[in-house]
Amino acid sequence: MTATLESPSLGPVKRDASGFTKVNGRRKVTDRTALVLVSAALLIALAPLVWLLVTLVVRGISPILSADWWQFDELHGGAFNAIVGTLQQTLLAAVISIPVGIFVAIYLVEYGNKSLLARFTTFMVDILSGVPSIVAALFIYAVWRTTLGLPRSGFVVALALVLLMIPIVVRSTEEMLKIVPQDLREASYALGVPKWRTIVSIVLPTALSGIVTGVMLSVARVMGESAPVLILVGSTRAVNNNPFEGNQQSLPLMMVQQYNNGPDALDKVWGAALTLVLIVAVIYFGAKLVSRLFAPKKA
Amino acid sequence: MTSSISGPDPMAGVAPGPAPTGDSADKPDAAGKGSVIRLGDRIFRTLSVGSGIVISVLIALIAIFLVIQAVPALLKNSENFFTYTGDWVTSGDELQFGIANLFYATLVVSVIALVLAMPIALGISIFLTQYAPRRLIGPITYLVDLLAAVPSIVYGLWGILVLGPALVPLDQWLVDNLSFLPFFQEPTQIANLSTGGTLLTAGIVLAVMILPIITAVTREVFVQTPTAQREAALALGATKWEVVRVSVLPFGFSGYISGSMLGLGRALGETMALLLIISTAGPLDFNLMESGETFATKIANNAAEFDSPIKTGAYISAGLTLFVLTFIVNAAARSVVAGKAKS
Numbered sequence: 001m002t003a004t005l006e007s008p009s010l011g012p013v014k015r016d017a018s019g020f021t022k023v024n025g026r027r028k029v030t031d032r033t034a035l036v037l038v039s040a041a042l043l044i045a046l047a048p049l050v051w052l053l054v055t056l057v058v059r060g061i062s063p064i065l066s067a068d069w070w071q072f073d074e075l076h077g078g079a080f081n082a083i084v085g086t087l088q089q090t091l092l093a094a095v096i097s098i099p100v101g102i103f104v105a106i107y108l109v110e111y112g113n114k115s116l117l118a119r120f121t122t123f124m125v126d127i128l129s130g131v132p133s134i135v136a137a138l139f140i141y142a143v144w145r146t147t148l149g150l151p152r153s154g155f156v157v158a159l160a161l162v163l164l165m166i167p168i169v170v171r172s173t174e175e176m177l178k179i180v181p182q183d184l185r186e187a188s189y190a191l192g193v194p195k196w197r198t199i200v201s202i203v204l205p206t207a208l209s210g211i212v213t214g215v216m217l218s219v220a221r222v223m224g225e226s227a228p229v230l231i232l233v234g235s236t237r238a239v240n241n242n243p244f245e246g247n248q249q250s251l252p253l254m255m256v257q258q259y260n261n262g263p264d265a266l267d268k269v270w271g272a273a274l275t276l277v278l279i280v281a282v283i284y285f286g287a288k289l290v291s292r293l294f295a296p297k298k299a
Numbered sequence: 300m301t302s303s304i305s306g307p308d309p310m311a312g313v314a315p316g317p318a319p320t321g322d323s324a325d326k327p328d329a330a331g332k333g334s335v336i337r338l339g340d341r342i343f344r345t346l347s348v349g350s351g352i353v354i355s356v357l358i359a360l361i362a363i364f365l366v367i368q369a370v371p372a373l374l375k376n377s378e379n380f381f382t383y384t385g386d387w388v389t390s391g392d393e394l395q396f397g398i399a400n401l402f403y404a405t406l407v408v409s410v411i412a413l414v415l416a417m418p419i420a421l422g423i424s425i426f427l428t429q430y431a432p433r434r435l436i437g438p439i440t441y442l443v444d445l446l447a448a449v450p451s452i453v454y455g456l457w458g459i460l461v462l463g464p465a466l467v468p469l470d471q472w473l474v475d476n477l478s479f480l481p482f483f484q485e486p487t488q489i490a491n492l493s494t495g496g497t498l499l500t501a502g503i504v505l506a507v508m509i510l511p512i513i514t515a516v517t518r519e520v521f522v523q524t525p526t527a528q529r530e531a532a533l534a535l536g537a538t539k540w541e542v543v544r545v546s547v548l549p550f551g552f553s554g555y556i557s558g559s560m561l562g563l564g565r566a567l568g569e570t571m572a573l574l575l576i577i578s579t580a581g582p583l584d585f586n587l588m589e590s591g592e593t594f595a596t597k598i599a600n601n602a603a604e605f606d607s608p609i610k611t612g613a614y615i616s617a618g619l620t621l622f623v624l625t626f627i628v629n630a631a632a633r634s635v636v637a638g639k640a641k642s
Contacts, residue, residue: 027538034539041426103350107348110347117351126630127629128357130629131358134595135618135621135622142611221448231599252571259456276452276453277450
């Protein structure tokens with residue numbers, strides 16, 4: 001210990017202090033090899049990311065640079081119908097799952113107190129977060145189509161997305177609520193503020209930036225979900241502004257459709273892919289921005 | 300909505316549980332006996348407890364519904380559900396379907412993904428927690444997270460149009476030179492060798508997709524390595540790698556394994572990427588040059604033909620198996636993480 005105190009910047013390892021085995025060749029080589037290996041791991045991981053993004057931009061940029069892409073439906077050489085569908089389905093899913101998810105998180109943190117139900121709910125949310133999207137879609141299909149006999153529509157896709165989105169919202173909100181200092185709550189109670197008012201006007205605002213970030217990330221995550229659209233909605237090349245009725249295109253669905261159209265349509269597939277990634281990226285970076293702008297000041 | 304209205308009932312039963320601890324915090328506003336509970340409080344409590352119950356019920360419903368839908372089809376199945384390897388016959392009175400092929404393909408791609416992703420994730424986690432300069436930690440974590448932000452269908456597209464073709468020479472070389480191994484036989488569909496749409500390509504793409512989650516979990520556990528342990532090792536003259544080996548790895552190994560299992564859970568259920576890369580049914584052997592159908596792609600591939608409840612039931616039974624499979628894997632992973640958090 002004294003050795004480290006004398007020259008903390010060096011540490012005992014690099015010294016020939018008596019009593020230590022010298023860092024001989026073999027150990028040094030092993031150490032260096034390890035450093036090379038872990039750095040290599042990082043580069044290997046980033047290679048596909050770079051490769052993917054470069055390909056995506058190179059192949060997808062030309063279709064989306066034309067104004068038609070954003071204005072017209074697929075019948076007229078654009079992707080407007082798919083963009084509308086994607087946004088509507090995601091928005092519907094968000095409208096349902098954000099309140100439910102936040103309330104579940106509030107229950108877990110503020111009311112649950114590690115009761116049996118709270119632990120059970122946590123377990124269930126864990127399970128839900130592991131449910132594959134295709135199984136979530138099958139469940140909605142089994143309820144909506146087989147049991148209730150209702151038609152396919154964009155809204156049904158949104159229902160499946162809700163199942164996938166809720167656990168992410170619950171998880172992130174829960175984490176944020178947990179780090180709100182207990183003192184704040186107690187100060188509020190001491191002033192005679194009811195518990196629900198404390199939650200609404202003290203706890204939630206304090207955690208707001210984190211919650212908003214988590215919610216936005218969850219939106220970005222489910223937006224690219226493509227398994228539900230295969231089962232729960234039909235494709236269409238025309239614009240359908242009504243998610244509650246009829247077929248509705250979305251970007252993932254458009255990619256599958258156009259991909260099946262053969263090599264001539266590949267431009268559109270890459271264009272749709274780039275559009276999807278761009279929308280996700282806007283939300284993703286938006287979330288980061290929100291968390292930076294509204295982050296509570298650290299003491 | 301009905302469920303949240305029925306909320307107060309179960310809530311009344313739950314109230315005694317958390318009350319002792321909750322009450323002490325509530326005391327200031329519930330003067331005296333605490334009999335004055337404001338309406339707002341009651342509504343808010345009902346809403347949040349109700350949501351918790353609704354979620355739990357909902358997830359139970361998923362399992363129950365899938366079982367109910369699957370049973371009729373399973374009863375009509377004339378083959379053994381677990382061992383039948385032939386083509387699926389899902390109409391008429393004599394159904395024939397089984398999951399052996401699906402299970403095999405799912406397992407093979409997931410195992411390839413794990414084999415490739417696990418060492419890399421371990422390396423990144425060690426680098427981030429032990430070697431990286433503080434300024435780099437944020438950006439690197441961010442980049443790895445970006446991998447998770449790319450929609451899976453885009454990975455599929457990249458896998459079949461870019462990575463697959465790029466792997467064709469390697470595939471060809473493997474078949475030419477290593478065909479004495481069962482993994483690298485000439486595929487039954489020669490087309491696989493020219494498009495690169497093989498189980499190997501699928502596994503590599505899956506590896507990229509599950510890398511972020513394994514890394515995130517592993518890193519989180521590694522960070523928690525007690526500083527005293529690391530410093531003790533340093534004080535004994537350990538090199539940096541030796542510190543990792545004697546303190547970080549033993550401490551974080553279970554977290555690493557459970558992170559990998561979470562990754563496995565995700566790999567098992569991945570649909571769209573695999574649907575684009577390997578969509579045709581393959582035989583049941585250990586050849587990585589074949590294509591194949593996983594649980595998820597089989598269901599997605601045939602979704603357009605869901606026209607009768609029995610037919611749908613056959614696919615739902617496959618979905619149910621997948622659900623059970625991911626449930627087991629995820630539950631195991633979570634329990635390891637939970638055990639670690641307590642100690």
